[in-house]
Amino acid sequence: MNMTPLFKPDPRLDLVLERVVDAPRELLWTAYTKPEHVRQWFTPKPWIVTDCEIDLRPGGLFRTRMQSPDGKQVNDRRCCYLDIVPNERLVWTDALLPGYRPSGDPFITAVISFQPEGKATRYTATAIHRDEATRNNHEEMGFYDGWGTVLDQLAQYVKTI
Amino acid sequence: MTVATIPQTASPPPIDGIFRALSDPTRRRVVERLNRSPASVSELAEPFGMALPSFVEHLKVLEGCGLVRSQKTGRIRTYQLAPEPLKLAENWLAEQRTLWESRLDQFDAYVMKLKESDK
Numbered sequence: 626m627n628m629t630p631l632f633k634p635d636p637r638l639d640l641v642l643e644r645v646v647d648a649p650r651e652l653l654w655t656a657y658t659k660p661e662h663v664r665q666w667f668t669p670k671p672w673i674v675t676d677c678e679i680d681l682r683p684g685g686l687f688r689t690r691m692q693s694p695d696g697k698q699v700n701d702r703r704c705c706y707l708d709i710v711p712n713e714r715l716v717w718t719d720a721l722l723p724g725y726r727p728s729g730d731p732f733i734t735a736v737i738s739f740q741p742e743g744k745a746t747r748y749t750a751t752a753i754h755r756d757e758a759t760r761n762n763h764e765e766m767g768f769y770d771g772w773g774t775v776l777d778q779l780a781q782y783v784k785t786i
Numbered sequence: 787m788t789v790a791t792i793p794q795t796a797s798p799p800p801i802d803g804i805f806r807a808l809s810d811p812t813r814r815r816v817v818e819r820l821n822r823s824p825a826s827v828s829e830l831a832e833p834f835g836m837a838l839p840s841f842v843e844h845l846k847v848l849e850g851c852g853l854v855r856s857q858k859t860g861r862i863r864t865y866q867l868a869p870e871p872l873k874l875a876e877n878w879l880a881e882q883r884t885l886w887e888s889r890l891d892q893f894d895a896y897v898m899k900l901k902e903s904d905k
Contacts, residue, residue: 638879642886646894648901656897666896669888750886 632736632753640752650739650746654712657737663689676701683709686723707734714738720755731755803851812836813844817867820854824866 656662660677668691676690687704708716720731736751831841848854
């Protein structure tokens with residue numbers, strides 16, 4: 626069996642966040658895989674999750690409908706689970722719809738892994754992003770002369786607030 | 787992005803509008819001017835030698851994407867920069883990181899709450 630690691634983070638595109646929580650990993654797993662729990666924490670406030678559906682099997686649906694505080698902006702994301710090892714690893718992507726059908730707007734694959742550490746749990750959240758998505762994003766922003774400078778100034782300004 | 791992007795992220799990108807607004811040199815100069823202090827429409831328009839209605843259109847674009855705010859006192863409308871959207875205009879990956887950091891903060895707090903209620 627090939628034991629080469631499958632995933633190599635690209636610092637320009639990917640995120641690897643590691644944390645330790647003082648709770649057993651079974652509890653973390655529950656909080657990650659039951660809709661009533663996911664609703665409580667999945668979207669950074671002040672946005673809220675108004676709807677969550679989970680069909681916990683490879684190829685199954687992971688849907689979160691997120692809404693801005695004024696209700697005007699909605700982001701309804703339907704993802705597909707790829708890998709499910711209870712209490713150990715959870716992988717989903719929006720590159721596929723449930724039932725493995727390719728989606729039109731791929732952006733992310735998320736890998737969450739849990740490891741016991743005494744009575745606590747070390748968990749890693751990895752966000753793997755599509756190269757083209759970032760490039761397109763940047764093209765839309767447009768690399769016009771001078772906006773880099775503007776943004777530098779803006780960033781400075783923000784720090785003073 | 788906070789939210790982020792969500793486009794793509796948790797917050798679908800108002801960032802597109804921000805960058806469209808900043809793609810115009812007149813509007814960038816207005817933002818640079820407002821970076822120093824708030825200013826009235828006539829103060830802002832003065833350096834450009836542009837018909838006022840056209841200039842006001844630029845201000846509307848900036849206000850529409852949330853980059854600036856305005857306030858009317860008597861007959862004078864004053865513009866100022868709005869800090870929140872500027873944070874969205876930071877580096878794309880930084881925005882994703884912010885999203886995940888706050889998501890995981892909430893996750894950790896929630897798990898601790900579950901643990902407490904299990905006892």
